[in-house]
Amino acid sequence: MSDTRREPDLDRLHSRLESAALAADLLDVAYTIVDSPLGKLLLAATRRGLVRVAFAVENHDDVLQSLSEKISPRVLRSPRQLDVAAREVEEYFGRRRRVFDVPLDLSLSRGFRQLVQLRLPDIGYGRTCSYKEMAELVGSPKAVRAVGTACATNPLPIVVPCHRVLRTDGSPGGYVGGIDAKTTLLTLEAAA
Known part of the structure; x- marks a missing residue:
């Protein structure tokens, strides 16, 4: 199978898994990776709000491992859950946003x-x-x-x-x- 055929198949599979996890309430930490002028940023959220923003230099795999240990092992790439946060980050870098309105989950700090x-x-x-x-x-x-x-x-x-x-x-x-x-x-x- 060529790489060009495999990618849409993987995207469809991931979308089905994401939908199933959401429907079964099995998703505690959703994440996505977005492009920015500073490189790839990982955005992660819980039901309460955005919980983590990580730069590529922090090693996204390490950040996800830490989230699974500190919050829940039920972590899944779920871009739809982070649409608002991703849009606000994009607006910020586009100089169209000065204040973030996305709900925050500050549970990683005490x-x-x-x-x-x-x-x-x-x-x-x-x-x-x-x-x-x-x-x-x-x-x-x-x-x-x-x-x-x-x-x-x-x-x-x-x-x-x-x-x-x-x-x-x-x-x-x-x-x-x-x-x-x-x-x-x-x-x-x-x-x-």
């Missing part, structure tokens, strides 16, 4: 990390703040390093904008997608 991640959207599109300012914003002015850790472990980069947090001297600091990705996001937002 405690102080989750507190910081909840406040990250308060940094408006095209703006930045320092790790120190973020620590003050969450009421823990001495927790600058902990803010850095919360940003570094943000399971929803881009959507929960940890890229807007910089070092006090204005340099980018680290970023899960790499410094080039952080710089690209900041440049995208500054150009709007």
Whole structure:
């Protein structure tokens, strides 16, 4: 069988499996892979909302394995379940969206990390703040390093904008997608 015939057959099979898993309520984590100016992004969601955005440098297979361990082993590629999230990501990169409206599932973070991640959207599109300012914003002015850790472990980069947090001297600091990705996001937002 040629590759061109095999691909539609696989697509139909996957679609049937996806439909059957949804009908039987056997899908706890849906995911898809989308193209972006930063490369392939993995988007994953639970029934509560978008739970993970991952860059290719994070190794999507490792991310899926982690989701199966932390949330549920019932993980399936299900692009239809992520249509809204994928559309919003595309609109963001197309400069047609400044705020994400997709529901979020923040269950991969807890405690102080989750507190910081909840406040990250308060940094408006095209703006930045320092790790120190973020620590003050969450009421823990001495927790600058902990803010850095919360940003570094943000399971929803881009959507929960940890890229807007910089070092006090204005340099980018680290970023899960790499410094080039952080710089690209900041440049995208500054150009709007």
